Amino acid sequence: MSIEIKDLSVQFRNGTVAINHINMNISKGIYGLLGENGAGKTTLMRVLTTILRPTGGQVKLSGIELNEENYEKLQSRIGYLPQELGLYSNLSVRESLEYMGGLAGVSKEECKKRIDFYLERTGLTDHQKKKNRQLSGGMKRRVGLVQALLHNPEILIVDEPTTGLDPEERIRIRNLLVDFSKDRIVLFSTHILEDLAATCNNLGILKKGNLIYDGKREALLHQVKDSVWICKLRNEEEYNLIQNRYLISAKNYTEDGIETRIIADKKPHVPGINVNATLEDAYIYLMNRDPE
Amino acid sequence: MNYNIKIALTRTKVCYSVSFLLILALIRGISSPEEIGAAMDANVALLAIIFCSDTYYQEIQDNRWEVFNLLPDRNRYHTICQRLLLQVLYISLLISLDYWVFYLQKAVYWNETGKLRLYITAVLACSASVLFFGTLSFTMVNVFRNLWMGIGATFLLWNTLNSTAGKKIPDCINVFAYGNSPKMAGSVDWIFGKLVAVVVSVLLIYFNKRFLVWKKGLR
Numbered sequence: 001m002s003i004e005i006k007d008l009s010v011q012f013r014n015g016t017v018a019i020n021h022i023n024m025n026i027s028k029g030i031y032g033l034l035g036e037n038g039a040g041k042t043t044l045m046r047v048l049t050t051i052l053r054p055t056g057g058q059v060k061l062s063g064i065e066l067n068e069e070n071y072e073k074l075q076s077r078i079g080y081l082p083q084e085l086g087l088y089s090n091l092s093v094r095e096s097l098e099y100m101g102g103l104a105g106v107s108k109e110e111c112k113k114r115i116d117f118y119l120e121r122t123g124l125t126d127h128q129k130k131k132n133r134q135l136s137g138g139m140k141r142r143v144g145l146v147q148a149l150l151h152n153p154e155i156l157i158v159d160e161p162t163t164g165l166d167p168e169e170r171i172r173i174r175n176l177l178v179d180f181s182k183d184r185i186v187l188f189s190t191h192i193l194e195d196l197a198a199t200c201n202n203l204g205i206l207k208k209g210n211l212i213y214d215g216k217r218e219a220l221l222h223q224v225k226d227s228v229w230i231c232k233l234r235n236e237e238e239y240n241l242i243q244n245r246y247l248i249s250a251k252n253y254t255e256d257g258i259e260t261r262i263i264a265d266k267k268p269h270v271p272g273i274n275v276n277a278t279l280e281d282a283y284i285y286l287m288n289r290d291p292e
Numbered sequence: 293m294n295y296n297i298k299i300a301l302t303r304t305k306v307c308y309s310v311s312f313l314l315i316l317a318l319i320r321g322i323s324s325p326e327e328i329g330a331a332m333d334a335n336v337a338l339l340a341i342i343f344c345s346d347t348y349y350q351e352i353q354d355n356r357w358e359v360f361n362l363l364p365d366r367n368r369y370h371t372i373c374q375r376l377l378l379q380v381l382y383i384s385l386l387i388s389l390d391y392w393v394f395y396l397q398k399a400v401y402w403n404e405t406g407k408l409r410l411y412i413t414a415v416l417a418c419s420a421s422v423l424f425f426g427t428l429s430f431t432m433v434n435v436f437r438n439l440w441m442g443i444g445a446t447f448l449l450w451n452t453l454n455s456t457a458g459k460k461i462p463d464c465i466n467v468f469a470y471g472n473s474p475k476m477a478g479s480v481d482w483i484f485g486k487l488v489a490v491v492v493s494v495l496l497i498y499f500n501k502r503f504l505v506w507k508k509g510l511r
Contacts, residue, residue: 086354090298099295
């Protein structure tokens, strides 16, 4: 069970390079995909879900090469939850899952068993008779997640599943993803760093189609070890001076000035203390680093 | 099947189709039962253009196409065809009921002779138009990958065939030959026009196989 990406590139007809010769190796568990809007996350997911044909490179899913001849074979191994999945508003939760399961080729009996199992796991058993249009945003995502899992895929691809959800629902979704990653690959795209910090050990960061980081979360944090400082600034003027010199990952007005989180390799020239780096600090550092 | 009925025949669609046919039966003047089929033919085709246009397009509108794309080709094609045919069947059923609403017009005299034959002929003839224009509109939307372009292109053909110029098209290939010449009800020439429409519809349904996988960007 693996995703091997070699020298993958995607260029659109208008000349935009969405993916620029990237290499990745993803194995069982959750792999977090991070990047700003337009970085190429969704494009990469569309390639992996066979929606988009790459312009160059090679992709292998569980050893099977991703090409048109293998599409049908691969499609049954992939579960996908896109960013905004519209559910059939006229159908109830259970009906829509039965419908999608049937279309995915799961037998009626097996489909029923799996729906019961996943509804229980996602806390939707009590809502199974509700029409999809009556569901909250979080419930819809959970239904979407169940539909992606019904045919028992080896690879689950989820595109920003926690965007726009309240904290409780976000935690629930990401915990589900962790549960479902025990025996499969879960490719989890997001720009909410907290979600990745809570779920992924391995992650990749995309910037303008380039993979600028691929590796362990700890290794990423290590890059900014001893480089994060909390400094107390007297006023806005001082803050502006600091802002021009250093990377700033947080700013907070306090009673006695401005508390600023600074990322700098050496101690800044203003008074401050060295603190532990977070994933957010590491991300800001990496995104603003000069390309080598 | 049950789920496809719920998906294809939404409350909005049911409301506007029933209203359309009801209003048509009440305001479209006719003087004899022989004209009922002719009065309905082109109009129900227009209804079918709108009704069937989003058969597949709703998957795009509701952002389901990416998930739909992962389903086995055969199942995906079958379910969409089922939705299309269910819609055609539904409109045909409405036609068969709406036919009798025309009798509310006082101008219609009750002529028992051949009443059943006229009824069956009208329903079958109109259903053929519904099948043809419904399938064409669904296909055009898939080809253009745009709902309004698809509806517009089909409407152009409908308008051409339904115009004075359209009447000059030989009956054997004109889907509206039956509606254009109600007096020909006794003749069988229009049947060929309808048969051609049915055959073309079947071919279009087959042709749609390749359009049911929507690829973005590079395809």
